[in-house]
Amino acid sequence: MLPKIPKGFITNFPQAVPDFISPRQFVFLLATVAIFILISTFFLTEQIIESREKQANLTSFIDKFKDETELLGFSSSLWKNSFNKNLDTASKEKDPQKQFEAFNSNFTILVSMYSASHDSKVRVQAEKLTQFIRKEFPDQSKNQNFAIFCLDTDCGQPNYPAVITDVVELLSNTEAIDQPVLDDVLKKLEAASISSDSGTQWDNYLNALQILRAEKNRTENSQISEAVGLLGEFLQENFAQNWSQMEKYFPESVKI
Incomplete structure (x- = not known):
């Protein structure tokens, strides 16, 4: 137990150390704790910065993606409403899994639109979304099938039998x-x-x-x-x- 030090009394620091801990050991202990706190603070700061960067990337992508897809001309109001709702969900949601699910639903909508229209502009947006999902959600997307088969002459030429x-x-x-x-x-x-x-x-x-x-x-x-x-x-x-x-x-x- 540390000796009781009167208020306002300046003491020699080593004398406040318990007898069973040498001054050198005590300094080492303090240094160890300080290093632990420093490392913990570093990793916590890294996580905060990474989280903010991820959110900034997500917000930037959604804003640009929303403007570009607005020009596609959705053939179904149901598709358009669902598409915009998913983007809103992805921008407000903090859970990565729910964000991924919202983006994945929009990928399905774009592929369905492309299958019906064979419009190269729709395919390009589906490809952009695929790249973004794979980059920002690697764990959730690793087992997903994001295949987009070419159906237009901008990506392939017909070979008629x-x-x-x-x-x-x-x-x-x-x-x-x-x-x-x-x-x-x-x-x-x-x-x-x-x-x-x-x-x-x-x-x-x-x-x-x-x-x-x-x-x-x-x-x-x-x-x-x-x-x-x-x-x-x-x-x-x-x-x-x-x-x-x-x-x-x-x-x-x-x-x-």
Whole structure:
């Protein structure tokens, strides 16, 4: 126990040290505590600085990203409202997991928009968001699939199979299809011919076939009917397993 020192009395410091601790040991103990406090303060300061930098990066990205995506022209008000709500959540939320979930939801929205529109501007924004998520949320994103398959001519060139070239030519030479419908079909055939992913190819070819089949029934046009036949045979030969599954579970969807 340290000796009691009268108030205002200046004492020789070593004499205030317990007998079982030498002055040298006491100085070493104080130095150790001081170093521990210094290291703890350093790491705490580093964490605070890192947290502030992360928040600053997040705020800067969201502000710029919101301005850029505002120009995309959302085809659905539901998508747009959800997209903006997710950005607001990410900017206000302090929990990294919830921030990640908000950004990830917006990635899904952008990919859905791109799959529907094949607009390169949407793809570019989806790619920017992917890069940001992977950089700022490495732990949460390491097991996530952020694949964006190319569906537009800014990132790839169509490689039409011979049969699809014939289908495109038939459709281009008929006036029976309304132009917006024709553009949609041609866009899907183009996307299927650009993509290297078989699932993406199948989805776009099948969507084109279903649109053409509806136009065939509406117009009874011989060129459209021929195009439907060619495209249907092409899918049966080149996507036999997918076709078989559709015939088994959704026969009406592949009825030619």
